[in-house]
Amino acid sequence: MNAVRLLGFRCIGLVALAVIGFAFPAGAQKYIGERMELLPDSLVPRMSVTEQIVDLLGWQPLDVAVPNLGNSSEVYWLRLKLDAATEAGSLLEIQNATIDELSCFIVCDGEVITAYGDGESHRSGQDSQLGTYPSFAVPLATECTDLEVLIRVQSGKPLLLPVRIAGHKEVIRDAHQRDVFFAAYFGIIFVMLLYNLFLYFSVGDRNYLWYAMYIVTVGGAQLVLNGYAGLLSVDEWPWLERRLVHFMGVFSGVATIVFARDFLDLPKRVPWLNTVMYVYLGIYGLAFLLALFGWMTWSYNLINFCALAIFLLIPGAIVSMRQGFRPARYFLIAWMFFIVAVLVFVLKDSSVIPFNQWTFFALPVGNAIEVVLLSLALASRINEMKQEATKAKEQQLRLAQQNERMVSNQNRLLEDRVRERTLELQQANGELENTLSELKTAQQQLLQQEKLASIGQLTAGIAHELNNPINFVSSSSASLKRDFEDVEEVLKRVMALQPDSEGLHEEVRALRERMEELDLEFTQEEIVQLLKGIEDGAGRTAEIVKGLRIFGRVDGDAFAPAQLNELLESTLVILRSSLRDQVAIDLELEADLPLVRCQAGRLNQVFMNMITNAAHATMERKDLAPEDRLIYIQSKKVEEGGKKWVIIRIEDNGIGMAEDVRMQIFDPFFTTKAVGEGTGLGLSIVMGILSDHHAEVDVQSAPQRGTAFTLTFTA
């Protein structure tokens, strides 16, 4: 809405400007084409003198106010009869600023009285030029009966000849009016150029740059067409001057195509037209080259042909508009102005409509309006773009929001999944923990079993060891009591004997008989034996109990210094009964072994386990007699650099192990025994205990040769 209103205001301003522009040259000008005669140079004999030409035959009258000699590069001669009485002293003005060569001769009664130019360039006519148009002063030759003007023209551009005769004041006034008009026009162009350049630099949209180029070239073309090129001192370079109109035509055409193509977004919206535009660009290039090499007429024709491109842009804009591209509408309106102006210009040139100030100024006015409108269109386009960008941004935002929603949904889903998984994991973890605790329990049970097994072994051993001494001690004491009763009986009777008794002899004999009867001699001997047995039994019991006490520290977990020899001996006490007569034990213990900080009870378990294993291994050796099945147990100390070690070696000549078995003996549940006979935990527990003691363990074994365990403890 805003843009439209703005456009409205600007249009009003523009129309006002145009009206002001038109108001200046409001006075009608009279062109004198009807009075002129034409003679092509081709009909003029070579080496003719100017005076001769005037009188040549073949002059053709021109019956139009503004003759149009077309675009032919030919040299033409024009003849004009003047009324010496009224027209001498006035100015002859040719309102065409793009004539390449222009010479003018004033002939009085067959004699040239004044010559402007040498026929090579219209530059020479500048001497008397009062405005942008060439003008020639007619001398005050009132005495002449035949006052004629001979004009020689040649141009690579359409040769339109609005010629008039006017007073100095009039010409100057009109020139000033035109200058003012074009100043306004160029002002608009300049402002638009600055405006769009500013926009280009601030917005950065390439369209503004193309548009600025378009304005420059179109404005430049107007500049050149209307004779203001002189302001740029192009007349210093005649070569360029002759081609300036062509070049400006090419440049403005190219700029128009480039700008329109980009503005209407032809490559995307109207591809076929885009292709056509490329063709036009090619033709423009060709026209440029032709102009460069001097084929001025052909170049100009090509440029004119290319001007058709501006008509083709109309359907392009319509298609683009139909596609909903709103700026195309402004483009269309602006373009219509321009096309109308161009049509007027062309129709004026082809004398379809009269050549006058209105038609003359139609092109710059239309062009100015178009420039302004296009600028508005461009602004609208930018707005549109902005809106589109905003829409795109909104769309993006919507998409982003949608994405975010999706992502958050996804996140929620993921979170749910994670939560689910976590729950599952927790459950799994719980199950694992249960399993673990079950396993631990099982392990505990197994350890307990192993412990119980060793306790069972222990109690069985102890029971047997204790049973024998207890048996004969208790039995012997009962027998001793009876024996002593016999002895006591005899002793009492002996004590009752009176030395001075009469029947002493008789009593002694009876006592002897009783002693014989009781076999007291044997009883005496027996008592000694029984006492010895009791003493022996008591001693053995004490020894066992002592061993038991040492061994019995099964759960003594505290580290305390201990004599490893004692531990080995106590273990052997426990094992003696089960090993006796099965295996020979060779004990070699070093006497002054340093004490080792250890858990005595647990080390006993180690020794018992190892000695039992050794015994089992040797008992498997059926090829050996019981007395040849050997277990060698050694203890010794090693001292080095102030450090002490105790080495315990338990060696047997049993069945030994293969390497693969040896590697696994400390693995839990590894056993070579039949199912149910061993837990497979013995040595793994041993290993645990030994590593708690930081003891080094070395195992050497050879099948059918035996095994040796060497344990090294730090003292």
Add this chain to the structure above:
Amino acid sequence: MIHVLYLDDESHNLTAFRAAFRRVFKVHVTTEPTEAVQLLREHPIEVVISDQKMPSLSGVEFFELIMSDFPDPIRMLLTGHADIDAVIDAINKGQIYKYISKPWNEAELQALVEEAAGQFRRKRTVQQEGDRMIQQMRQAKELAAWIVEVTASGGAVTPEIHEKAKKIDELLS
């Protein structure tokens, strides 16, 4: 007196056993199985007691050893701790009469030995009675054969025949 043989590798046990039972039984003790066999030969042993756990051979093995030569004496196994395998072994092979665990109860052991001896004696008595009856049957058969031979020739019943028939009657009663 009942002859008891006790084999144990623990000499103190032997001493204690003899001291306990020498007043009631005729006790023979030894630590050596070979000597035990010798004693079995030399004395009318009625009850044999052996320790199960011995270095050279076990009690059950000892009983197996003497089984063929001396099947009659009642065998009793004495063991320090419940060596259940040995007991099962012994009972299955029917070699032992009773199983005694150490430490023994003197009265119980005495009663067991006496009971075993009673068993042995009853067995011996039954055997002797059987032998005697078989002998009588054999005599009766011989007499009967003579009578059949004499009477077959158709001779009269002589007082000799009569006497012999009477003797058969006595033998079979």
